[in-house]
Amino acid sequence: MGLKHQAALGLAGIVAALYSAAAAAEASTALWPALQETFFAGKTIEKADFIKLEGPARAESGAQVPITLTVDKPLDAADAIRKVYIIVDANPIPLAATYQFTPLNGKAQISTRVRMETDSFIHAVGETADGKFYMTALPIRAAGGCGGPVDGDEKAIRAASGKIKVNVDKPVKFGEANPATLMIKHPMFTGLQRDLVSGGYRPAFYMQKLDLSYNGKPVMHIDFGVGTSEDPYVRFFYQPEGPGTLDVKAIDNEGKEFEQHTEVAG
Amino acid sequence: MQKYPKLATCCLGLICLIAFASARAEALAMEKVADGVYVHHGVHEELDEGYHGDICNIGFIVGKKGVAVVDSGGSYRVGMQLREAIRKVTDLPILYVINTHVHPDHIFGNAAFKADQPIFVGHAKLADAMELRKETYLRNNQAWLGEAFAGSEMIKPALAVASKQELDLGERTLSLQAWPPAHTSADLTVLDQKTGTLWTGDLLFVERTPSMDGDTLSWLKIIPDLEKLPAQLAIPGHGAVTKEWQAAMEKEKHYFEILLADIRSNIKQGISMEKTMETAAAGERTQWVLFDSVNRRNVNILYPKLEWE
Numbered sequence: 001m002g003l004k005h006q007a008a009l010g011l012a013g014i015v016a017a018l019y020s021a022a023a024a025a026e027a028s029t030a031l032w033p034a035l036q037e038t039f040f041a042g043k044t045i046e047k048a049d050f051i052k053l054e055g056p057a058r059a060e061s062g063a064q065v066p067i068t069l070t071v072d073k074p075l076d077a078a079d080a081i082r083k084v085y086i087i088v089d090a091n092p093i094p095l096a097a098t099y100q101f102t103p104l105n106g107k108a109q110i111s112t113r114v115r116m117e118t119d120s121f122i123h124a125v126g127e128t129a130d131g132k133f134y135m136t137a138l139p140i141r142a143a144g145g146c147g148g149p150v151d152g153d154e155k156a157i158r159a160a161s162g163k164i165k166v167n168v169d170k171p172v173k174f175g176e177a178n179p180a181t182l183m184i185k186h187p188m189f190t191g192l193q194r195d196l197v198s199g200g201y202r203p204a205f206y207m208q209k210l211d212l213s214y215n216g217k218p219v220m221h222i223d224f225g226v227g228t229s230e231d232p233y234v235r236f237f238y239q240p241e242g243p244g245t246l247d248v249k250a251i252d253n254e255g256k257e258f259e260q261h262t263e264v265a266g
Numbered sequence: 267m268q269k270y271p272k273l274a275t276c277c278l279g280l281i282c283l284i285a286f287a288s289a290r291a292e293a294l295a296m297e298k299v300a301d302g303v304y305v306h307h308g309v310h311e312e313l314d315e316g317y318h319g320d321i322c323n324i325g326f327i328v329g330k331k332g333v334a335v336v337d338s339g340g341s342y343r344v345g346m347q348l349r350e351a352i353r354k355v356t357d358l359p360i361l362y363v364i365n366t367h368v369h370p371d372h373i374f375g376n377a378a379f380k381a382d383q384p385i386f387v388g389h390a391k392l393a394d395a396m397e398l399r400k401e402t403y404l405r406n407n408q409a410w411l412g413e414a415f416a417g418s419e420m421i422k423p424a425l426a427v428a429s430k431q432e433l434d435l436g437e438r439t440l441s442l443q444a445w446p447p448a449h450t451s452a453d454l455t456v457l458d459q460k461t462g463t464l465w466t467g468d469l470l471f472v473e474r475t476p477s478m479d480g481d482t483l484s485w486l487k488i489i490p491d492l493e494k495l496p497a498q499l500a501i502p503g504h505g506a507v508t509k510e511w512q513a514a515m516e517k518e519k520h521y522f523e524i525l526l527a528d529i530r531s532n533i534k535q536g537i538s539m540e541k542t543m544e545t546a547a548a549g550e551r552t553q554w555v556l557f558d559s560v561n562r563r564n565v566n567i568l569y570p571k572l573e574w575e
Contacts, residue, residue: 181536
């Protein structure tokens with residue numbers, strides 16, 4: 001091997017090393033200041049240990065990244081967290097969902113699945129009834145969850161959308177926080193997925209708002225964004241005082257309404 | 267003391283880069299598995315961690331008239347190295363470049379063969395699958411491979427196989443078959459009639475944990491049909507070439523069945539996806555390479571679908 005060739009390999013090695021360092025880039029802290037300014041203009045947000053986020057260090061699938069949010073503070077406290085924003089910093093549409101809790105949740109904890117387009121921090125920002133803000137952040141490595149391919153026939157997907165399933169864990173303990181699982185059949189089109197028929201992008205089509213109530217009393221309100229994964233999944237808590245009905249009312253971004261009712265016995 | 271050290275360094279760098287770019291690609295190591303059938307074995311690496319663009323089985327088949335490439339590797343660079351390996355064996359023209367499916371480790375070497383003007387061949391649904399994934403694949407592979415991805419392109423098939431297709435390489439016929447959704451939405455197998463060698467693409471994994479992207483339930487349904495193909499030898503998408511290929515198919519099927527049963531059972535019992543990722547098909551762990559990451563991903567993909575059964 002000639003000297004020039006060796007030098008070339010050496011240089012190529014350096015170039016390769018530089019690029020591999022770039023390839024190993026992880027969640028960036030640089031995105032948050034602008035996001036905070038967008039979503040919480042003029043507000044002070046304090047870092048708080050009582051808001052916790054759990055998730056994988058490295059997501060297996062960017063399309064369905066499981067996370068759990070816990071607010072370690074009583075929901076009937078004067079300074080209770082009423083609303084939590086879930087923001088995936090590096091997603092093209094960062095706000096994945098907001099959750100509004102009430103004392104009838106019994107416990108402010110939800111598990112859900114979000115889309116992640118690339119390595120990112122997820123921020124959970126909690127707002128109190130009197131307008132104070134607290135937050136926590138979790139870095140997750142992930143790829144390709146927002147613009148990924150949509151397989152299957154659009155008509156069939158639309159026809160199946162809106163079906164709601166609620167599974168309440170049994171036995172139900174009255175007067176305590178009980179877990180339940182909410183699942184909604186919905187493609188949650190992001191607006192960033194290619195449409196080969198039109199040659200452009202498939203318009204966003206997603207479940208937008210959801211209200212949970214127990215015997216007519218509001219338990220939780222959710223605003224979904226397209227950062228919430230296809231077929232939205234939410235594991236949550238509710239606190240029933242006695243037997244009754246857990247009602248779900250939901251509406252998608254095209255104005256279509258869906259309902260589901262679950263009898264809760266002891 | 268040099269007067270213009272920076273400029274000199276720049277020039278030297280430029281000369282070196284030119285010298286490097288014009289140097290011929292180093293030929294890939296090939297295994298001759300049957301008369302006129304050559305395979306290069308990639309290494310079992312993850313895509314998003316330490317990936318070098320060379321993780322699957324790629325290769326070529328030589329007839330009297332010319333050559334067919336079966337999968338081209340994960341980058342232009344790997345494709346060029348495969349081309350160099352072909353040129354060490356034969357000077358016959360490269361007539362076809364066949365892609366067994368859409369995954370980036372199998373297709374991004376296509377551009378290395380552009381100058382040969384071959385007919386690019388794939389499943390009838392491959393072009394759509396490529397188009398849908400184009401942006402994400404280009405972005406991710408650029409990030410994973412950096413400079414090693416230079417020159418790579420997504421080249422769609424000119425010859426689309428809807429069910430079956432024969433290709434004549436000169437005293438050698440290849441039987442191509444398109445399959446319903448399985449490993450991906452567009453899987454194609456290649457059978458060399460002369461030697462009974464079957465290129466399965468990723469419909470068969472040997473050693474490496476089978477990964478899922480298309481429709482696993484449908485994949486299970488076609489395994490009996492795959493096993494009926496008249497092949498003496500199979501070249502899997504990943505792992506060793508084997509004569510005991512039906513047994514390897516059964517081993518893959520066994521993994522799917524255990525994984526599906528465990529996930530369904532956990533859904534029924536209300537055990538979360540996160541917990542299921544840790545425990546499903548745990549008994550299969552010692553049977554496969556990269557099991558922890560691939561098996562977890564398989565659960566991550568299957569669980570949300572099976573919740574709606």
